[in-house]
Amino acid sequence: MVPRPNILLFFTDDQRFDTIRALGNEQVITPHLDALVARGTTFTHNFIPGGTCGAVCMPSRAMLHSGRTLFHLDREGQGIPDAHITLGECLRQAGYETYATGKWHNGTAAFARSFGAGDEIFFGGMDDHWNVPAYHYDPSGRYDHACPYTPDPFQSNALKYRRCDHVSPGKHSTDLFADSALRFLTDHDTSRPFFLYVSLMAPHDPRTMPKQYRELYNPDDIALPANFLPEHPIDTGALRIRDETLAAFPRDPAEIRRHIAEYYAMISHLDDAFGRVMAALRARGDLDNTIVVFAGDNGLALGQHGLMGKQSVYEHSVRVPLIFAGPGIAAGERRDGFSYLLDVYPTLVELAGVSVPASVEGRSLLPMLRDPQASLRDSLYLAYADSIRGLRTCTHKIIEYACGETQLFDLQADPLERENLAAQPEHAALLAELRAQLRGQADAWDDVAHPAGRAFWTRRQNDLGPKTY
Incomplete structure (x- = not known):
């Protein structure tokens, strides 16, 4: 019997589809993602359906893990009901060791069902990259501890509480989560296949990163987007939400270049983290039997159309990266047909030789992986x-x-x-x-x-x- 493949799902936050050098963006430095493009198949027109709230990442991640379509989620994705079998839950029931690290935005109950192990788990949407409020894995699934902090110690001694059981001060979220993944790979018992979910907070703002990555980019050398506008001409219903207030109105070209430089610096940092995880797989001898998926939860405007955030349905906001590599997947190929992020779930399950749960509504991308001319959707x-x-x-x-x-x-x-x-x-x-x-x-x-x-x-x-x- 052929052993089931391991699965690594490396998932980023706010990374737009056109932020990988090998896919045409010569401004950004991504050698490890470029290598993945060379050894795998890239879905160049992969989308999210959008979102039902300003925190677009929450429904997007709920769709990824449930395989459900946008309006068939629990509200905006705050949780995943028991009736909706999660990706981790499905693989766990099939004998996989399931491990997660990083951001989880869809409720503690769904996380507990999905993963039998984990560490450095962040339940939330965004936070300080250098002081992540995180949990160690809780076998009870409660994750109910809270840590006190003073939001403004220079003006007040008022305490607030945030959900976590520890903070690792001064360690960037990208490195925190990558190191957790590396510890798992070091300790993993090879008698069982694994599903390793590495979910970053980057390149979501606040866009901070180790100094060496920031120094890779000079804002003066960054090209302004060709569709840059000082302000958006139509009321989108979200023109003054938090994301849009991160830059002044009207948009200043120099400020937009700075934002893009910082965005690219965060992507170069996460590219290095991804490279470290891939190197660990290779050193263990697991790379050839591991399906690697790299994807993002939504895009970001950063000056395009006069917008800063992802609360639109322009390409820059709903089109996201998706790359598959591993056993049985063609190297160096691209698929231009339409896919949705929620298709990742049934694709991985079928690649693992597991039956797709009835609650899943996404479509397996296996026909497109096998046939460059295959198409799943016309619109x-x-x-x-x-x-x-x-x-x-x-x-x-x-x-x-x-x-x-x-x-x-x-x-x-x-x-x-x-x-x-x-x-x-x-x-x-x-x-x-x-x-x-x-x-x-x-x-x-x-x-x-x-x-x-x-x-x-x-x-x-x-x-x-x-x-x-």
């Missing part, structure tokens, strides 16, 4: 909270805003989504066709069953036609 449904809905085809994208505005982009001629064609008479027939498809996909995704979808479609029904709720 993608996209959403942000109660203010934006979109539909992307291979050639065009329509974006509808709750404020009443519409955008139409020809992605073949305009991949950076700069020229809005919606008001041009020659595109009226295409616009009507895409609007009809958008409404059909809203029904197929059960959008209006979610409070965010109901709110959006109620506001837009006068513009897009009546809808029965």
Whole structure:
């Protein structure tokens, strides 16, 4: 009997699809991710459906671990119900040793079901990279300890409490989690296959990193995005949330270059951490029997379209990296067909020779891995909270805003989504066709069953036609 492969899922936070040098970005330094591209298959058009709240990473991660679609999650992904078998839970039941380190944004109960071991576990969305409030693995699954701290010791002695049982002061989150993964690989009993989940907080802000990585990038040498705007021309419903206030209004080119330089520096740092984990696999003799997946939870604007965050359905916010490498996976190949992040779950389970649970709604990417011409989808449904809905085809994208505005982009001629064609008479027939498809996909995704979808479609029904709720 052929032994089941090990699985390493290396997952980053806020990393956009175009931040790997081997995939065309010559400004960023990513030698270890470049090596992974060379030895694996890259899904160049991998997306998230969007998010139902400002913390887009929460529903995104819930989709990754449950295989569920956006509007079939528990609320915005705060938890994963018992009926939705998680990826770790599925592999654990199949005999895998499951170990997690890093960020988990979907509730302690789902984590406890998923992993039989772990360390340096962060339950939350973001925090100080140099002082991560973390937990050691708790076999009881409670994770109920809290540590006191003084948020402003220079002005007040008031105490607050944060969820953790320890802090490792002065150690960056990327190194904290990578070192945890390395300890697991050192101690792992080779009699069982493993599922190792390494979930970073980087390159999410606050964008701080060890000095040597910051010194790799001079902001003056960073090219401003070609679709840079001083301000976004349409009310997205999220123009003044926290992410957008990280830079001044209107956007200043020098400030945007600094943000991008820091973003790239964090990515170079996590690239080195990824390289250390890969080196440990190689040294153990496990690399050839390990499926390695590198992916991100959502993208980031950083000045594109006048935005800073990920609360939109532009390519920079919903398109994310996805690379598979390992036994049976072609080296140095790319797949341009559409995939969603939630497809990772059934793909890994099938690669492991395990049955996909009935609760999973993602589609296995095995047909695309085996056949470069295979396709799973003709279009993608996209959403942000109660203010934006979109539909992307291979050639065009329509974006509808709750404020009443519409955008139409020809992605073949305009991949950076700069020229809005919606008001041009020659595109009226295409616009009507895409609007009809958008409404059909809203029904197929059960959008209006979610409070965010109901709110959006109620506001837009006068513009897009009546809808029965």
